[in-house]
Amino acid sequence: MAVTTNLTWWQKKILQNHFGEKRLSLLYKASVHTFSRHHLLGRCSNQGPTITVIYGDNCVTGVYVQESYQEQEEISSVIIFALKETKILEYKIRSYDSLLFGSQFMSRNDDFCINLHNQKLSIPSDVRKKLRLPQDHISIQECEVFRCEDLLDERNIKKIIELRNCLLSDLKAYKPYGDLIQEIRILLLGPTGAGKSSFFNSVKSIYQGYVTHQALVGTDTAGISQKYRTYSIREKKDGNALPFILCDSMGLGENEGGLCMNDIVNILKGHIPDRYENNSLKPITSNHPNYIDSPLLKDRIHCVAFVFDANSIEHLSEEMVAKIKRTRREVIKCGVMHIALLTHVDTMNLITKGDLIDIYRCMPVKIKLNQVNRKLGFALSDILVVSNYTSEWSLDPVKDVLILSALRQMLWTADDFLEDLPLQ
């Protein structure tokens, strides 16, 4: 029989979050390793903090113990919990002794006691009430013990910093395909308030070494950025310019509002100058004094990033969805490659900071990606996630890694575009 937990992904995640961003390693499973105190302690002693989960007929409950389980020593504090749908009820008991895993001889009637041998769990009635459990005596169907480790432990942090430095040097050394151009132009497109300007600010912050807000951001539905802006980024204050330019556009709006399709095509082809004031009703014409008449390859957009707030995908109106699909078609028609960028993943339900180190494996994110794929038609491999710097004061290597890897994907995508160009 396989040693795998009976907890669903959600239950496990709720436990992990509740006890402080822990990773749970299953050490003991009663149905495989026999229902016995001796076997449990043999496998689970000296393992540091643990969570013991007990499955009753119609409830899931258990204990969190900060200190290592030991054969003899007493345990001073225990948190008893009950898992209810999406939340956890808990009850702390102090100076508990090793009766936690008592036998029938040792246990008194009114104690909290996990009797593995008889597969019985007794709960004092006050605890039972607090935890809203059905009975004082629960017959144990299964018992599992997990070791709790910090998700963001020293080892992971060290690796994240290494990864961040590796990405930084990759991006610095990047050269566009075939040396056709010097800098890659990445256009950020998306609904108003999706986090386009924030993404630029985040990238800039990383290279500056502190959080900056050069591009004004806001959630005003009219779209704060009215002007089309092209931003180069320097490494530190007086370093060299990096090989990419982020182009921030006015948000796509409902109905006729926001950036209009004509302007998008003009931006893609490189006709629109920096600081051009977009007007949703009047697209740019070749008569405009700053209109770029015959743009070169370097003036064109080489990669489009469709930016969305991860939490608002389900709230996108049908009109907006249609507009995005239309825009995507237009981008494809212009021969430009694109990706989708989901921002604010850190504020998704159940996601914690620790999850950001392996975000694409998180179930809520996988579900979100599938949702975006179904609703908007982006291929799964083209959807990237980031967490922008919005309210924090200082940089965080975990966020940096996500932002920089998204950026690297965009540059690879631009390479694909350059390679795809017709020879002339």
Added chain:
Amino acid sequence: MEVTTRLTWNEERSLQKLLGNVSLTLLYKSTVHGCSTEDADQRCTDQGSILIMIYLSDAIFGVFMLGNYPKLNNSGKPNSSFCFSLTEKNNIIETSFLKVNFVPKISGKEPVIFSLDSDTFSIVPDKSTHNIQFNLKEKLRVANSSRATYLECEIFRVEGIMVDPSYIPRIMRVTPHRNKLLSELRAYKPHADMVSKIRILLLGPVGSGKSSFFNSVKSIFQGHVTRQAIVGSDSTSITEQYRTYSVKDGKYGTFLPFVLCDSMGLDETEGEGLCMDDIPHILRGHVPDRYQFNPHKPITPKHPNFITSPSLKDRIHCVAYVLDINSINNLSSKMVAKLKQVHKEVLNCGLAHVALLTKVSNCNEVLQDSFLNMNTSMTSQSQIMNVHSMLDIPISNILMVKNYASREELDSLQDILILSALRQMLRVADNFLEDLPLEEIGNLSPFCSS
């Protein structure tokens, strides 16, 4: 002391990949849990497959045991374990394997935690020492001067593998086999140098994975997931142009000896998708790269870029029918009729052809140890028999792949399927070239044209 592994994140990742995307749970750590045989034994029995890592001051090596950690004084099954060492060079973790006929054994009396193949390799936990025979050391690339004492011994449970005897040979061969396929494809030359590149046409219903197959092939040679051919889903085909893609061997490499030709998807609705009358033109090489398809009418010789007298190199040499394995049994009768009609055209031209089934969910089952043949259980699957009877394609030419469809890292097993499929396409294309009637070569060969 905290129970956390000594492995770096990088090392842990490459181990997980090496063993086939498994997850590892640390059960025992000698410096925390004690060094006796019993200490390890009580924590690690009945946990399923086990990985033992031994850390020396200048090397790390491991033993994988399939099935279960052997009980004290009992021997494990033969052929159910292997040894490997981990070395890091420029941030890349390299592993060297050793195929072993070891019988893992754990004996309590003599303080040996396990011994393999009559003591060619053993560990004495009480003293934290290990013994490795000289030639074994060499194969594992462990320096001979290494001291016998180890710093630490950790034991992990390995989750996410099938306890199957073919698992070990597969894991050990997967990377070398992938590399062999890669070099074979790099060195490939079309039959008798009749052409310099084989043209493979990808044909199939909308959304079956034609563009994704090209992206996947390119990704393998590029080393990361690429997206040159735009994919995604929409009510109608995303691909509206005829594209002939050459693939480079790396960003700065040379072109590989094949061209993948991506067409618009076939649609069961009349007036949507690839126009049926375009197909003969594509097959004969009249349609230029980047031709914008029109679902309503086919290309005509009047089109400015129409290739009027295509030579052998412009023609299609192999057709791959790309089908989503999950939808084969639910194809509408209209789509089946369309596919049959296309196939008739292909047969008319005498072209080589294969079927490429995409979105295969379990790559493991497709491959046998040798990575050459499909498993018998797979061949009997209804989808394969269905394709076999629908288009009368021999089973050996029904290929299966899982395209790179999400932002995952490259995976050797997935690569092997994709590369094997490509190799089979080149092989059938060779047969086609060899089979060409001489007069046709005379008429078409680029060397003979006036």
